[in-house]
Amino acid sequence: MATIKDVAQRARVSTATVSYVLNGTGAVTEATRRRVLEAVEALNYHPHHAARSLRTRARTLGLVLPAGSPGLADPALAELVAGLAEGAAALDHFLLLASAGPEVAEAELALELVATNRVDGLVLLDLRVDDARVASLIAAGAPCVCAGPPVAPGCPALGYDFEGGAREATRHLLALGHRRIALIALPSDLAASEPFTEGYLQALDCAGLVPDPALVVEAGTSEDDGITAMQELLALPEPPTAVLAAGDALAFGAMHAMRDAGLAVGCDVSLIGMGDLPLAAHIDPPLTTLRAPRRALGRALARRLALLVERRDGGAPDALLRLPLIIRRTTAPPPRRG
Amino acid sequence: MATIKDVAQRARVSTATVSYVLNGTGAVTEATRRRVLEAVEALNYHPHHAARSLRTRARTLGLVLPAGSPGLADPALAELVAGLAEGAAALDHFLLLASAGPEVAEAELALELVATNRVDGLVLLDLRVDDARVASLIAAGAPCVCAGPPVAPGCPALGYDFEGGAREATRHLLALGHRRIALIALPSDLAASEPFTEGYLQALDCAGLVPDPALVVEAGTSEDDGITAMQELLALPEPPTAVLAAGDALAFGAMHAMRDAGLAVGCDVSLIGMGDLPLAAHIDPPLTTLRAPRRALGRALARRLALLVERRDGGAPDALLRLPLIIRRTTAPPPRRG
DNA sequence: TCTTCCAGGTTAAACGATTAAGCGATGGCC
DNA sequence: GGCCATCGCTTAATCGTTTAACCTGGAAGA
Structure with missing residues (x-):
């Protein structure tokens, strides 16, 4: 492989000049510049x-x-990663993937990545x-x-506007006439849980x-x-007519439970999910859900991190991405009282 | 950050000795060894x-x-990548992800990755x-x-046993009594296409x-x-009673077309896909398909590449991973002649 | 006793870039 | 004419490792 010395020799300049040309730093005549570039070529x-x-x-940006x-294999993560790679590429960076195993803990791996200077910064998930x-x-x-709600000072956070999304989804159910609306929430130790609720x-x-309070159940x-969560809700003396699930996977589970209980989803009981996984549109009936712009979040995270590393971030405020409500077939007015 | 010099100083040895200890090369007394390790700690x-x-x-292994x-976002790719990261980690390597954009071509990016020594080797897809x-x-x-069938000398290939898989799937349809079995094949310029056919x-x-020949249609x-492919097959004077699709996505499309034509999938006409995407088990009716061990393939690829880079591969032969047939609800004996 | 050898170190030269400091020529200004 | 800046370039130090080559003291063999 050719080194900068070879280039310098061929262009009959010093290696410093080559470096200056290539990095756009330093002052170089147009003539020399050209000679250098020709040699490079x-x-x-x-x-x-x-x-x-x-x-x-x-x-290089890192992700463990x-x-x-x-x-x-989680499509939500996969799309986020795709966005990360894109965002990194846009600022001339790459993305390093480290896989935590049973042997090596996530946190340790992350520390090693930066301690060895393999990466300039890290993206943190979940x-x-x-x-x-x-x-x-x-x-x-x-x-x-x-990725997610602000969690610590000194670490900028970019995430979805769970609060706004949950509000909009709930409003939609209210507008349809529902009054007993249940929430299947995420585990409360997940930072995303609270804003949604x-x-x-x-x-x-x-x-x-x-x-x-009986209508709010914390699930995995x-x-x-x-x-499980849905079964719990259905066992209530007065079950909900609509359910808001804090994740599409939870919603799929809820659909399952409803169907098992002989209820027609989107008819007897309404359901809204969160995420808009690929499956959401394909399932029967198609799930009304909040669309999480995963790829966009990935891009934004990468960009933010790349800028932060170079201290060019200008203290941009923590931002939240909107979660538009995608209305499909699982939401409808509540059934008439019998 | 501490450098090797600091460690050497603290352990009162030369940097060379530190390096020898850390890399396990060179001969070092147990006593010095311990001193060095303590300093490191x-x-x-x-x-x-x-x-x-x-x-x-x-x-570092590279993937563009x-x-x-x-x-x-393609779950097949995502799982493969997960496997790659795992396989790399198992041999103390990392995976560098580069995103080709509209600006920068895939091939160029790959070349740059190795030319700049960012990665030791590359995994090639599709x-x-x-x-x-x-x-x-x-x-x-x-x-x-x-990843895929052998395509060039000098580049080991690891892939699925498309030939064996297609054979098994077809045999299954034959065993059910089908005689007019169609094939929806991949584009013939894809290396995976031919063995499957x-x-x-x-x-x-x-x-x-x-x-x-009319029963074999090349699709995207x-x-x-x-x-499109399925519509073409249904328009035949004597349509097939069973269809083998070279990809789950193709199979999903075929299901769609069949349903639109008023046919009951898994009853009027049988269907087998390839890949066993997550969706395959969830769609209605659940798709009979060949399961592609994506994660395992990723792991195997990473391991092979890491060994190849270190010339330790021992000329292992190109291997093929079995595609077990997962029988679900889209295959049944052909309907009685009316 | 005199080599010879080896284990257990050290020294210093790479590796291939970036970049601060220096240096000669040119031109402007007083 | 003398002085100072500026431009365009070079010299050489530096980043933090690895590793070939060398050194040294003591044990083994002759």
Whole structure:
């Protein structure tokens, strides 16, 4: 492989000049500039990444994949990652994927990534409230951004507007005439959980309804959790006529449970999900849900992180992406009282 | 950050000794060894990646994501990538993701990745017959492995056993009593296309049937392509009683077209897909399909590439992963002649 | 006793870039 | 004419490792 020395030799300049030309730093005559570029072309020169990043940044963003089973197989994560790669590319960066195994913990891996200078910064996912990772990373001086609601000072957060989304979804159900609206919430230690619940409560409050605590059930995140939660709701003396689920997977589970109970989803009982997974449009009946712009979030996160690393972020405020409500076939006016 | 010098100083040895201890090369007394390790611990030393890979490999595998719209959103690709990251991690490597944009071509990006020494080798996807990428990468001396059927000498290939899979699927349909079995094939410039068709033809041949060329239609890869292809088959004077689709997406399209034509899938006409996408089990009726072990393929690819890079591959032969047939509800004996 | 060898270190030269500091020529200004 | 800036370039230090080559003291073999 050709090195910068070879280029310098051929262009009959010093290596410094070559570097100046290539990086656009320093003052160089047009003539020399051309000579250098010709040499670069002729030798098919590409700067050695390691050598370069010995002095500068690595121009690499890092993401550590959770060890758990779905991992990237989760379409939500996959699209986010696609966005991350795109966003990084747009600012001439790359994305380094590290897979946490049973052996090596996520947090440790993240620390190693920045300590070894492999990456300039990290994207953090699935934040919990008071997440330990964030604290240790910030302590280590690692730039990072997190996907989700703001969780720690010093770590900018970009996420979906769960509060607004939940509010809009609930309003839609209210507008259809529902009065007993249940919420299947995420585990409360997930940072995303609280704002969603908040939006739901706000909408009820605006409508002058007092929320029934029995109608709010905290679930996990999986389809099975959705089933369990829904069964719980159906067992109530006065079951809900509409359900808002904080995740599409939960909603799928809820649909399952409703059908098992002999209820027609979108007729006997309304349902709204969150995420708009690919499956949401294909399932029968198609699910009304809040669309999470996953790819856009990925892009925004990457861009924010890249700028943060270069201290060019200008202290942009934590932003929230809107969750538009996609109305399909699982929402309808409540059935007439029999 | 602490450097190797700091460690050397604290352990009162030379930097060389530290390096020897850390890499397990060179002979070192147990006593010094311990001193060094203590210093490493005390200073929380992590070797600087760039500095290290100035002399050695980058211990990084590369993947360039296709520019197209589905990209990582395609669950098949996402799971493969998950496997790649896992496989890389198992051999102490990382995975670098590069996103090809409209601006920057895939092939160029791949070349840049290896020319700049950012990655030690590349994983190639979606190979075409006589793929230009492979040729240029090999010419550039870049180690690479490709996912799919063998496509070029010098580039080991790991893929699914399309031929065996198609054969098994076709046999299953034959065993159910079908005689007019159609094939919706992939575009013939995709390297995966031919073996699949071959397996289909073999099974027919074994059964003493002569294949009807009209029953083999070449489609694209999308659901829409599946619709078109199926409509074409249904328009035949004597339509098939069973269809083998070379991809689940194609199969979904075919289901759509069948339903539109008033046919009950898995009753009036049988259907087998390929891939076992998550959707396959959830669609109605659940799709009989060949399960592609995507994660396993990813892991195998990463491992193969990592070994190849270190010339430790021992010339392992190109391997093929079995595609087990997952029987669900879209296959049944043909309807009685009316 | 004198080599020879080896284990267990050290020294210093890479690796391939970036970049601060320096340096000669040119031109402007007083 | 003398002085100072500025331009365009070079020199050389630096980043943090790895590793070939060398050194040294003691044990083993002759």
